[in-house]
Amino acid sequence: MINVVKIGGNVVDSPEALADFLSDFARMGGSKVLVHGGGKEATRLARALGIETNMIDGRRVTDAATLDVVTMVYAGLINKRIVSILQSLGCNAIGLSGADASVITAVRREPVRRGNVDVDYGYVGDIPAGGVNSAALSGLLGLGLTPVVCAIMHDGAGHLLNCNADTVASATAIGLSAIDRTTLTYCFEQPGVMKDISDPDSVISLITSVDFPSLKADGVVSGGMLPKIENALAAVKAGVDSVIIKQASALNIGGAGTIIRD
């Protein structure tokens, strides 16, 4: 069994929340992979350097200067901070971008036509089927290592690409499900997918591909939660054993959060 865990930007942004989460993650038994988001540090660095941040549909438009910024922050600062903390907790972590051991190869996104304009996301990548090198990840897991993966991938031709960390987590779990039973856990700051964002008791315990369209149509699920659930549904459909969306602080607590099933 391989457990893939995604930790989001809000937890990464808080040193205390991150330390608590990593302590829980280090305690998890068995083979595991951590995928981390970027948080606000890249936006802060870009601002300090006078680089404008453009977002389209929640994705950062990545020009060459922005690619350098996210590579520095995600693959450098945040990745090594997480790895060094995990090492101090006895978890033999190894930080990876997709280029390292070529664990994940992405494809640069084509410009998208929106009305009368072509929207070019720049150095943004999507992970195609077969983009995850499960043999390479398996080799590292076989050495007793815990891969800590940021969302900077490569195209195999010498270029780095900025990807979405939720999608990286989903693709990684799908890729690994070819070699072992795999679970995927999305950890974030809320107790799960909620009917009412202001009511922590309104967590939806189960979402399936049958429920999802009506939850979406009724507006119960919206915004950034939509792609997360779509990634989760893609993972269960592709062979991942179990997908859960839960609060970071509940990582090792059974029954917490929202289970996603096909």
Next chain:
Amino acid sequence: MINVVKIGGNVVDSPEALADFLSDFARMGGSKVLVHGGGKEATRLARALGIETNMIDGRRVTDAATLDVVTMVYAGLINKRIVSILQSLGCNAIGLSGADASVITAVRREPVRRGNVDVDYGYVGDIPAGGVNSAALSGLLGLGLTPVVCAIMHDGAGHLLNCNADTVASATAIGLSAIDRTTLTYCFEQPGVMKDISDPDSVISLITSVDFPSLKADGVVSGGMLPKIENALAAVKAGVDSVIIKQASALNIGGAGTIIRD
């Protein structure tokens, strides 16, 4: 046989020189490890962020803000740039800080008394005997991977430390010499250690621990070349088979450069 190659900042700073060097490095046969310096990118980033750069004896004084900068530039930007280029050249590179798989553990340097003041280098680390985890590096080499190591290390207690890349290369070669025959090659922009810096034909073909004191006393060898040769001599004394200081463009050319022997 394991070949450890160090590439310096001046080559890292030039995209063309770096591409040429990596093309040569990718072609080298057998097990190999690349250790890279930082170049001027960290100084540029620090300046852009309004962080003052203080150097004492060629070592950057590393306060918390500077540690973040060098972690971003060395472990993020430069490391991933090198890894993605090597991958495109068919070399299965994996980028590492010392924290990753805990390949190298350093110890924070104690403040040094200079005259009437204590000089605190901040988050600067030195690599103690036994600091290189040759079993971990050997495991990665055994997977057919080529470690690409930057000079950001960890202390094992959750803190990152900024180290000198020449020293990292020397310590890595010494550590690996415990498990296999090992060579160490320092690549830089000059054709070797020269008697006359303005005369490329004045390369000293051999330096031994017997010659070195007089070369140093006569001022033939000075400045940044001194610690490089001291690191090289430490490596041969500790069991590294062969140490060569040569021009980056001569990586695969036999007989070029300066051989360091005990």
